[in-house]
Amino acid sequence: MAISFPPLLTISVASADTLTIYTGTSAEASEEAAAQLAPRLAAQAPASDQEGGFPVAEFEWLRDAGLLTAPLSKALGGTDLHLPAHTLTLLRTLKHIGRGNLAVGRVYEGHVNALQLMQRYARPKQTTRWAADAHAGHLFGVWNTQADDGVRLEPLAGGRFRLMGSKTFGSGAGHVTRPLITGALPDGGWQMFILPADELSPTLDASFWQPLGMRATASFRIDLTGLEISAEEFVGKPGDYYRQPDFSGGAIRFAAVQLGAAEAVFNETRRFLQQLNRTDDPYQQMRLGELAGLVESGNLWLRGAADHASRPTAASEATATVAYANLVRTAMEDICLRVLQIAERCVGARGLLRPEPFERLHRDLTHYLRQPAPDAAIADAGRFALTQTEPAHQLWHR
Structure with missing residues (x-):
């Protein structure tokens, strides 16, 4: 039907x-x-x-x-x-x-x-x-991060599988009802599957999530041990989750979310200064100019990321797309950290007190910026650049 x-x-x-x-x-x-x-x-x-x-x-x-x-x-x-x-x-x-x-x-x-x-x-x-x-x-949602007791898929009769092990940083735990999860097959392959979590409830460990920021994401430890699924819940073939450029190239999505928080910091900093009648202070004007430039540079990086994402997926272009995505996430981290630093100087100690929104924004953005392997990301972009022969003005815009 x-x-x-x-x-x-x-x-x-x-x-x-x-x-x-x-x-x-x-x-x-x-x-x-x-x-x-x-x-x-x-x-x-x-x-x-x-x-x-x-x-x-x-x-x-x-x-x-x-x-x-x-x-x-x-x-x-x-x-x-x-x-x-x-x-x-x-x-x-x-x-x-x-x-x-x-x-x-x-x-x-x-x-x-x-x-x-x-x-x-x-x-x-x-x-x-x-x-x-x-x-x-x-x-x-996507639950991929794990510790030593990562998720395994143990084959049973009739095309069914028993799940063993846990995921960490399972954002939305208890509320995400269709998480896409990766698990290891006996042959070592990594298989995606979507769990009907409203029918097969994993065990949640909320004590795992005691963060600096992003408290409302409910990113708990999730134990799937003992749950059983069928192969009908499998998504694609083993290894598909890590196919490039989609796996690393997806970093542009969280970079976009981070830039949104940087814009919120800008908005709240400006509102705070306007409320205090500090708009004629030349030093505050200079800082707001710096903040405006940083936020706009982030928007230009998103445009560049979108341009690369729309290119053909030939092997050579895929490598360039991944390298560019790693540049984007690195640049966005630098932008956001700089935005936070300048905004702190703008609002001073008073602006860091609750219930001012800046206090929560600072905690959340600081925590979310801690994405995995930041050094490897920029090294990958450098490795790509070293293998090319085009001049700088053609390296990313062929």
């Missing part, structure tokens, strides 16, 4: 308490929905900033806005936000969500990633089934 998908809903926020729902079908409408939703997310952020908490209401708003289904293809009731041609629109959408609440942006980026991987590697019947789950309100 064919599944009929509902029309996309977009959202307009007239105030912190009023939503106007109207229909739309384009990727650009999703970006506009995220941009208009950002102030409401920001207003709610202090309430959800609790250790072990989760922004439940915020994801209801994203769901009502059609943003949970926007990364699906139009054939599946989405807006084609996942297509390479719409990469810049996707990055801007992620940036707006991160501007509203970095914890929401982190979990939403995982949802987007899972839907992209599902559409790229799953079989048509699986894709239709999981797209229907997204329309039904299920939240997707």
Whole structure:
């Protein structure tokens, strides 16, 4: 039986308490929905900033806005936000969500990633089934990080598998109902699968998550030991998760979320100075000029990332795309750290006191910037550059 998908809903926020729902079908409408939703997310952020908490209401708003289904293809009731041609629109959408609440942006980026991987590697019947789950309100995510007791898939009779082991940093644990998880097969291959977590409940260890920032992401330790799934939950073939340029190239998505937080820091710093009537101070003017330049440079990096993501996926271009993505994530880290440093000087000790938003933004962004293997990322970009012969002006723009 064919599944009929509902029309996309977009959202307009007239105030912190009023939503106007109207229909739309384009990727650009999703970006506009995220941009208009950002102030409401920001207003709610202090309430959800609790250790072990989760922004439940915020994801209801994203769901009502059609943003949970926007990364699906139009054939599946989405807006084609996942297509390479719409990469810049996707990055801007992620940036707006991160501007509203970095914890929401982190979990939403995982949802987007899972839907992209599902559409790229799953079989048509699986894709239709999981797209229907997204329309039904299920939240997707990607749980890949693990410690020594990583997840293993032990074969059973009848094409079934028993899960053993745990994942760490499982963002959205207890709320993500369709996590895409990687597990090791007996032959050593890494297999993706989507767990119906509302039916097969893993054991959650909330004590693992006692972070500096990003408290509302509920990134717990997740023990899957003893759960059983069928091969029908497998996504693609072993090793697909680590295929390039998608694996490393996906760093541009979290970089976009980080830039959204940097924009929020800029906005809050300016508001704070305007409130104190410090706008005529020449030193504050200089600092705000620096902040504006840093934020705009981040937006230019997103444009460059989108340009590379839309290129053909030939082996040579894939290598360049990965190297460029590593440049983007490195540059964005530097931009965000510099934004935080300058903003601290602008607001002083008073601005770092709760309930000023800057205190939470500083904690969340500082924590989220700690992505894995930053030195290896920039070394990879340098390694690529050393293998090329083009002059600098052609290295990334052939």
